[in-house]
Amino acid sequence: MSEKLIEGDGKAFLVLLLPISFLIIFLVSTWKILLAIIVLIIGFNLWQWYQWQQWSQRVNPIFHQMIRENQGRLTPMDLAIRGNFSGTMAKRYLDGKASEFGASLINSEDGGQSYYFITASILGNILDSSEPVKELPAQPVVKTARSLLAPPPPTPREEEPETESLPKPTHEQAKQSLEKQLVFGSLIQSELAKRLNVYSSTVYKRRNDPDFPEWSRSRDPDGIAWTFSEKAKEFFPLDKEG
Template sequence: MSEKTLEGSGKAFLVLLLPISFLIIFLVSTWKFLLALILLLIGFNVWQWHQWQQWCQQVNPIFHRLLQDTQGRVTPMDLAIKGNFSGTIAKRYLDTKASEFGASILNSEDGGPVYYFINATILGSILESSEPAKELPSQSVAQAAPILLAPTLAQPQPEETDAELLPPATHEEVKIPLEKQLVFGSLIQSELAKRLNVYSSTVYKRRNDPDFPEWSRSRDPDGIAWSFSRKSKEFFPLDEDKS
């Protein structure tokens, strides 16, 4: 039994030794070819990376102008149309920039990604739009009573997250007529946010949306639709006759 066991072990060793021997012979005879192939693949990847970096340098000015025009809110379609290239490349470029600058990526209503880039200029624009209104010689808007109007129960409300809704008021609010609020014929971002009973950041995110007038109408206590002017950075009522 002992001799048979040794014989079986020897055969098993030969079965393993033969493939290993063939592999060693193959590597010794073809190592130059394999090394050249590996170097070729590395060189190709380096060349592709270099080409991508050069292309990004050409697209950067377009991307920077688009950021200023859209106040940091960019979609792959916007960049693809502006730069005249495919949406897949535009998305890859935006993913690279989002990782580089720590941008926020949210999904729009149609399911597409929206990239939010915040720089010093855009942040300053947000802060300016949240400043109190200009003062009149006889009366300033800052001296007016608070304008925190809760939406009426009869109006249908769109679904909102808890982070977007303001907490319920702890004191009785004073309702001021719209014509007194519109001292300059318009409202700034913080004033409109109080009127719609949402946070100022919610108005900022939605103000460029196509459905912003209908959304603001659904939250306005008087059912008034509002539109945003990028030039003056103020909000104007579309249906003043309803006030």
């Protein structure tokens, strides 16, 4: 009985030994070829990585410009159209940038994806829009000469003897004040919101809309259309009705 067991174990050992022997002989005979194949694969992968890094360096200026233009929000299609390359490459590039800068991935209603990169200027605008201002009465920018020349009515505390009243402004001073009111400068978001009698967040959401000038004109007390400058981050008047 024991002899049969020993004979069976010996046959099983031979069955395992033969494939191992053939494998060792194959490796000894072809190790140079296998090593060359491994070196070629590693070299090809390194070359592809180098090519991708060089391509990414050319795309970086386009990416930075679009981040400023689109307030940090970008889709693979936007980048592919601007850079004139495939959507697959654009998505791979944005995935890498999202991992590098910790961007947020937003799914739209139509099934697309948008990458949202937060910059210092965008964060400042978000914080500004998160503090709504109270509804204030519209303040006209231009005042008439009569209103400038007429002194304000005194309050009960300001009522004093006529001999101690403040001197009235001269004609030259009134003219200079009127000129200052007629020279329109730029306004920041909160200032324009007060002028249009809306919340600051409303101006922030609508400032890049194509119809923003007409919308602001309809709410401006003097019928002035306003436009937003991405470079200056301020609002400038376009014209004045009438």
